[in-house]
Amino acid sequence: MLLMVASPLTTIDAFLDAAWAERGLAANTLSAYRRDLIDFFGRIDVPLAAITRAEVLECMAERLRRGDTVASILRQLSCLRQFFAWAVREHHIRADPTLDLEGPRAAHPLPGSLTSSQIEALMAAPSVDEPLGCRDRAVLETFYATGMRVSELAGVTLSQLNLVRGVIRVRGKGGRERLVPLGEAAQDALTLWLHRFRPELKPVCDQVFVSRTGRRLSRQALWSRIRQHARQAGIDDAVYPHRLRHAFATHLLDHGADLRVVQMLLGHADLSTTQIYTHVSRSRLKKLHRQHHPRG
Template sequence: MAGKSFVSPEILPDELAHPLQRFYDYLLNEKGLSQRTQANYQQQLTTMAQQLVSLGVSSWPEVDAAWVRQLVSKAKREKLKASSIATRLSSLRSFFDYLILVGLLEANPAKGVSAPKNQRPLPKNLDVDEMGLLLEVQDDDPLAVRDRAMMELMYGAGLRLAELVNIDVNQVQLSQGEIRVIGKGNKERKAPFSGQAKEWLGRWLSIRSTMASESELALFVSKRGTRISHRNVQKRMEEWGIKQGVSSHISPHKLRHSFATHMLESSGNLRAVQELLGHENISTTQIYTNLDFQHLASVYDKAHPRARKNKKSDD
């Protein structure tokens, strides 16, 4: 109950304390978990046991899904992070599984209770003007040409950093404006590109041999002539952002996010953007592009034939 102080672990009712101690012994002797993991279990479970006592619960068989949901609600009110609540619930599920194993429970009341979703912070996209400023790299130095080609391609095709780094020369069809990309889960897709991305990639390909080792297959190489590293790409893009006077911090992921956002703003076609990004589920695209429900509803109302309001009849 609100305002009620927790009881200390040593004065938990025996019906709560003894099963907990047996569980800790089980983790130590049977599971061989590290001291750190055991301490984490003990901290989480002791906290929840104290909260249950404050709520009037005196034994574990009394705990049902409604009690577990109360624990989750209390954690939310205490402003615990979603990841911390998930950890707490995981500890409780493991403990209840043990109680089932030793015959003290028949079912796990925490199994059907979900932790709040952990909202990943997304990078802010660059607006079109900022992107234009970043990409106005006018330099004939081979490294500058390479860097502009990388940035144009990431923004022009919405590539992930790993996808960009792993492209081989033979995966590029410059005349058709297509790249064969190996994405997450080793899934292959064709990524289209055109305009400035095509022009600068062509410039890079014309001078690539002056930097690349003879047997190197990578499209983009470092000064050493071998495949460029993830960190090198990140560092170079960050440096170009500063050189070009862009106020936002520049990262490869921000270019991909900007591609998705600008494509969605221009087309309103969520499915097409999903395909271009290589997302398996459209829900990922919604989160990635920070698309809110109001915008989706607006697109639906305008596009779906059964969503359009009929004009009032003259009855």
């Protein structure tokens, strides 16, 4: 097979023309591809046909050493994969040096949590002397007591709740069910809501948490109410349902809970998903150590 020899810039232009003609890529995307390709060829000192896996790896390593973000390196690698696949097809090179090449792994940000004092302030924010405040206190207590997802809590029906035994049957992802304890604070808040105020709203559904018109409370409404009470409690950080789930898991581990138990309570199919919370707990311990240890 005869290889077509051309300068890098000419080849880049031909690739971009083909990408525009075949896939109709936007001008901004084509400009980004051009920048990534020019950057790559500016870092290597070999002809196109002689580029190997080693050159691509060294380019990524150099960018990492320089402090470039993993996201920008992965974007460039994606561009290179497309370029070299096209170059093989057009007989510019014999083999694709990016074939089966893995880029650097993006770091997963640690989930945000809340301190115990922030939780206490948040729980105290709604007034339990009126229907919606009483409902919101029950919502917050249930979120923090169970670590439920917002979709799970919005869908909870009366038949899933057993206040006598203090448990709730949660229907999670994939239709999987789990039993989660409620704890005294959540039980008390739910009892007050269900027996005193929920009937006043004349519910037209069997969901535990209903709106002022008696209909099922939406996920969006749950988000909005939690944000409102967080502001009322003087919490500057963003507070949302999943952050209460993070607080639930982190605080359990902080107080010695077994990771497998936390996995079961959260409804994670894979233990590796739960393990991120061990990193959260360790980071909090390190922060406390730095703040309070004489040689921290």
